[in-house]
Amino acid sequence: MPDLITSYMGLKLSNPIIVGSCDLTGSVSGILRCEEAGAGAVVLKSIFEEQFMLKEDILAKNVSLHPEAVDYLRKGGLLEYAPQKMCQMIIEAKKKTKIPIIASINCQSIKLWPSFAKQIQEAGADGLELNIYFLPLELKTPGSKYEESYVKILREIKNTVNIPIAVKLTAQITSVPYLAHKLTESGCDAIVLFNWFLEPDINIKNLKTRNILGKGNFNQSLRWVALLADRIDCDLASSGGLKNGKDLIKQVLAGASAAQACTLFYQKGLKVIKDVLAELVAWMKEHHYKAIEDFRGELSFKTQELSFKDMGEADVYFRAQYLKAYKKFNVI
Ligand SMILES: Cc1cc2nc3c(=O)[nH]c(=O)nc-3n(C[C@H](O)[C@H](O)[C@H](O)COP(=O)(O)O)c2cc1C
Incomplete structure (x- = not known):
């Protein structure tokens, strides 16, 4: 029987399938279901600083406070405690599960990233994924400024905690290799390629705008996994559009240590993990591979070039x- 163990961001996973950050991993029972279904790890549903901003606004409206106090709360006083619910979930889940639990955060203010990370580490998370995203809206800000922020946030967090850190990137980056290299230099343990987002649409009947779900792009992820694998000293996880065991095999051949998926589990249920892994095992047997590392990166750009x-x-x-x-x- 081939060995499916893989090493991802310094964590030992029983297999390369990770249930990515989504509502399926937003509760202890959800995490348990992922483990039972055979996932190698889970990334928790992100906590967004904005969620708590909203609560503060309610607070600001309903409680008679000095404006400076409200300002303090908005800037971080109350927000410091925002990850408590996630931390409680991690503490509880760690008692009941064995699979690695990777927390996920998205902050707006630079000050809060390390503060959230510290609380999550203390709760016992095995790793942390940074869901960093800026919509480059400003006319006078060059792309490099936004991309520098990724590195700055990572550095702040690496200085605060010692659990492994992954950075989840958007595909809309001018030079993925340059940013990946800079992140690696700053101690990044893994890079996730890629996140996808809500996308805008317009209803031409009622002239209203609305958000629609984005779509993972499997081949785009495959390209960048293959182009980066083993050229930077950092693990890679693919994310986007994984449909079956064949797709998992392709991502590992390109150089991924693990593959994240969500939509597949919404569509087919978590039970599909068994089928994906069965397909992987059958293929490894057919090709006489005994372990994931025996073929990981076999078709990466670097291996082929060399x-x-x-x-x-x-x-x-x-x-x-x-x-x-x-x-x-x-x-x-
Ligand atoms: C319902 C739903 C909620 C999601 N929420 C988050 C989130 O909170 N944080 C995050 O980083 N990614 C989130 N994602 C993106 C996934 O983690 C992942 O990157 C993406 O779904 C992978 O592509 P796939 O769905 O094609 O497998 C979400 C995806 C879905 C479908």
Whole structure:
């Protein structure tokens, strides 16, 4: 029987399937269900600083406080205690489960990232995923400024806690390798490629705007996993569009140590984890692989480039323009 154990952000996972941050991991019973279904780890539903901002506004409206006191609360006084519910959940879940629990946070104010991280570490989380996202709205702010913030936040957190830290990136980054390299230099233990978000839409009947769910892009994740794997000293997890065991095998071949998924579990239930793992096991047997590390990164850009087996294959990862592909497929 092949060994499915994998090492991800310094944690030992029984297999590479991670239930990504979503409502399925938002309660102790949810975490237990993920473990029972066979997940290698879970990432908890993110806590968002904004959630607590809202509560403060209610507080500000309902309690007669000096404006400076309200300002203090808004800037962090009360927010310091915001992760309590998640911390309680971690404490309880750690008593009942064995799988690694990775917490997830999204903060707006720079001061709160380390403060939240500290409380989460104290609660016993095995790791922490930083769900960092800025919508680059400002006309006069260059992209590099936003990207520097990722590194700044990571550094602040690494100076505060010693549990492993993963950074979950958006695909809308000018140079994924540069940022990944900078994060690695700053002690990042894993990078998750990629997060996806709500997307805007317009209802042309009632002229109203609305948000729709985004969609994970499996091949985009595959490209960047393959282009980064083993070129930076940092583990990679894919995230987006994983549908079955074949997709998991592809991500590991590209160089991922683990693969996160959510939509698949919403669509087919957590029981599908068994099928995904069965497909992985069958494929490993067929190819005589005994362990994940035996084939992880076998088709990464770096491995192919080094082996000079077939540069045409490595070139697939950075070939993005149409012309050659159309020629190859005899379309033109
Ligand atoms: C209902 C739902 C809620 C989500 N909530 C979060 C969240 O709180 N934090 C986060 O980082 N990602 C969140 N995500 C994104 C997932 O963690 C993950 O990156 C993505 O869903 C993976 O793509 P897949 O759904 O195609 O597998 C959410 C996804 C879904 C479907």
